[in-house]
Amino acid sequence: MYAQFFGNFLLSRNIVTCDQLIQAMKKKSTEHMKLGTLAIHASYMTAKEVDEIYIEQTHQDKRFGELAIKDGYLTKAQVTELLKDQGPDYLLLGQVLVEEGIIDNEQLQSLIIEYQSANELDDFVDYSEETQESIQHLVENFFVATERPLSAFEVSFLQLLFNNLIRFIGDDFTPVYPYPCTEYPTNYCVSQQILGEFSIKIFIDMTKSTAIEFASRYVGDTFDEFDEYVQSSIEDFLNLHNGLFNVNISNEHSVELNLTPPEREMTELLSFNNEGYLLPIVFPFGTIHFILVVTTSR
Amino acid sequence: MILENAKILIGDDSILARKQLKDVILSQGSPTFFEASNGQEAIDVYKKESPDLVFLDIVMPVKDGNAAIREIREYDPTADIVIVSSVGTQSQLKAAIEAGAKDFIQKPMNADQVKRVLHTRFERG
Numbered sequence: 001m002y003a004q005f006f007g008n009f010l011l012s013r014n015i016v017t018c019d020q021l022i023q024a025m026k027k028k029s030t031e032h033m034k035l036g037t038l039a040i041h042a043s044y045m046t047a048k049e050v051d052e053i054y055i056e057q058t059h060q061d062k063r064f065g066e067l068a069i070k071d072g073y074l075t076k077a078q079v080t081e082l083l084k085d086q087g088p089d090y091l092l093l094g095q096v097l098v099e100e101g102i103i104d105n106e107q108l109q110s111l112i113i114e115y116q117s118a119n120e121l122d123d124f125v126d127y128s129e130e131t132q133e134s135i136q137h138l139v140e141n142f143f144v145a146t147e148r149p150l151s152a153f154e155v156s157f158l159q160l161l162f163n164n165l166i167r168f169i170g171d172d173f174t175p176v177y178p179y180p181c182t183e184y185p186t187n188y189c190v191s192q193q194i195l196g197e198f199s200i201k202i203f204i205d206m207t208k209s210t211a212i213e214f215a216s217r218y219v220g221d222t223f224d225e226f227d228e229y230v231q232s233s234i235e236d237f238l239n240l241h242n243g244l245f246n247v248n249i250s251n252e253h254s255v256e257l258n259l260t261p262p263e264r265e266m267t268e269l270l271s272f273n274n275e276g277y278l279l280p281i282v283f284p285f286g287t288i289h290f291i292l293v294v295t296t297s298r
Numbered sequence: 299m300i301l302e303n304a305k306i307l308i309g310d311d312s313i314l315a316r317k318q319l320k321d322v323i324l325s326q327g328s329p330t331f332f333e334a335s336n337g338q339e340a341i342d343v344y345k346k347e348s349p350d351l352v353f354l355d356i357v358m359p360v361k362d363g364n365a366a367i368r369e370i371r372e373y374d375p376t377a378d379i380v381i382v383s384s385v386g387t388q389s390q391l392k393a394a395i396e397a398g399a400k401d402f403i404q405k406p407m408n409a410d411q412v413k414r415v416l417h418t419r420f421e422r423g
Contacts, residue, residue: 058406059386059406168406228313229317232312232313232314233314235311236312239312239357239384240384240405240406243383243384243385243386243405246385246387247385247387250388250389251387256389259357259385260357261311261359262311
């Protein structure tokens with residue numbers, strides 16, 4: 001997840017243009033070596049075992065290494081070794097930018113130091129509690145611009161959202177700093193509400209052409225027109241994400257939440273109170289806008 | 299597997315989810331399909347067609363999956379209902395089982411889980 005935030009860090013400092021970043025993220029994504037692939041290469045796991053873990057990851061928000069240890073496929077030492085081989089993915093993004101001649105190695109070095117110290121990151125990424133904390137910290141830092149502190153539940157929600165985008169759509173995106181939003185003109189917009197101890201209403205909005213590409217990636221099929229399946233896949237993604245969030249919260253905090261069915265927003269202009277904030281996610285095929293409205297019902 | 303004479307009802311508000319489930323089932327045979335996009339429709343179709351197997355989502359408009367299971371089981375206590383949902387919390391599972399669901403498949407659906415459900419019900423011999 002670090003590379004996506006590193007991309008935003010570079011963009012916000014005008015080190016790269018949006019186009020340069022999109023291209024570099026795309027290239028990074030194709031060069032990124034997954035932990036499962038490294039485990040097969042090291043003969044620690046079979047392809048079937050790796051696939052099993054990938055399926056498990058779609059049902060529970062856990063890292064590959066964590067699940068592989070739990071299922072007895074890898075030892076802690078093996079995961080540590082594979083993670084060392086893999087290296088942090090933001091370094092790969094930096095390397096792509098150097099190869100493309102957008103920055104030089106000296107710049108990369110100082111940018112990495114700046115990025116690491118701004119987010120209190122260590123060089124070495126593992127699956128420990130500390131790494132979990134640093135990802136939380138990264139998400140919290142990222143949302144400073146919304147000028148409102150995030151609750152622990154919101155941090156979990158956002159972390160899961162980034163993970164689900166990586167798992168179900170692709171890792172070649174850059175999140176743009178979120179900002180408070182009182183009005184939003186819709187394109188194709190779907191919303192869903194999580195209700196319970198607290199309430200989150202989440203909107204997902206994109207243009208029709210972006211929706212076609214989004215659906216193609218989500219379903220793993222090629223769609224050519226903005227049909228009912230494309231529309232349904234956006235509702236499906238939202239419903240899947242929110243369902244998994246409810247499972248996480250139930251398992252980790254014993255808090256039971258409910259979901260309303262996803263709904264198409266027909267209004268051309270959405271209006272919000274102060275609680276709403278807009279989170280744009282830039283993919284090579286277009287930008288997806290998430291709007292989150294969080295309220296506490298206690 | 300003998301699916302040719304089977305009647306299967308899929309109740310899900312997502313047309314994509316219905317299609318994905320149908321595609322997996324069709325890879326195993328060609329039953330007669332019935333579809334419903336909310337809980338009330340699922341109840342109505344059940345009463346009309348008496349399917350052998352029902353796949354139901356939980357979060358649906360008009361009437362949710364658990365309410366639909368209760369009504370279907372009230373009408374037919376032998377109804378064979380499998381929940382397919384992304385909301386797999388312990389309390390949701392408990393509620394679905396208490397309502398009368400016999401199995402649970404967590405979304406995103408994995409083809410092997412669906413095949414397992416079909417094999418345990420329609421295996422020859």
